């Protein structure tokens with residue numbers, strides 16, 4: 001075990017290695033998104049691809065359900081949890097459960113996903129969820145960090161999850177029953193950025209990091225941010241290429257900045 005910064009629990013070499021892999025992996029995929037090599041789902045998928053495809057709804061359920069089950073099962077796998085590990089497990093389980101519910105009852109999908117993207121992302125989500133909970137379990141053996149960020153974390157997580165849901169709801173309202181086309185999104189922060197739902201997702205994971213204060217949750221938040229920077233950049237580029245009247249002043253992810 002090695003010592004670390006005041007706002008983090010100490011980390012093991014396993015958790016440090018997983019943190020590095022996480023940041024390197026997702027920043028690589030974020031970079032690929034910027035280069036135009038996109039994970040194959042939603043508006044950035046290529047329907048003519050020869051790879052194995054499934055419908056978006058099935059694909060998305062395959063992405064989120066294993067991570068939700070990992071979170072849910074952890075309540076029994078680590079029954080002797082303290083308050084902070086309980087909060088982290090609850091936040092992750094709620095996050096993925098909300099996703100599953102949105103896939104079933106909110107989103108209106110138009111296309112499909114390729115199986116290799118699904119396997120990659122699903123493994124990434126479930127492994128990260130398990131590692132984040134495991135890291136929290138290990139941290140229980142150490143002194144609390146000098147600064148306690150739990151309460152701020154709960155607030156950020158709550159704002160993030162609500163903002164993320166609200167923008168998903170606005171996206172779902174763009175399509176009537178059976179409609180499959182794309183429109184320029186309106187309402188909420190859509191006039192500022194093309195991907196406000198990504199921005200609120202980042203806020204959610206900053207919240208999870210503040211609740212958990214482990215190196216792994218910090219790395220997960222950084223790597224999620226790096227990937228979503230790439231994906232939002234590619235999404236804005238897509239809107240500009242498809243809609244002549246797309247407002248150029250609309251940024252990708254962060255109002256007025258990026």
Ligand SMILES: NC(=O)c1ccc[n+]([C@@H]2O[C@H](COP(=O)([O-])OP(=O)(O)OC[C@H]3O[C@@H](n4cnc5c(N)ncnc54)[C@H](OP(=O)(O)O)[C@@H]3O)[C@@H](O)[C@H]2O)c1
Pocket residue numbers: 041042043056107108109110111164171172174175181182183184185197198199201224227228231
């Ligand atoms: N943690 C991570 O690394 C990570 C990575 C990616 C996404 N996410 C999160 O997952 C959530 C969903 O992300 P996503 O990339 O799937 O979002 P998305 O591409 O914006 O799609 C969300 C839903 O809105 C529909 N939609 C999007 N733009 C539309 C438009 N202009 N007109 C009509 N319908 C539209 C999509 O339909 P179609 O499917 O037909 O396009 C889909 O049903 C987000 O909250 C995001 O933060 C997390």
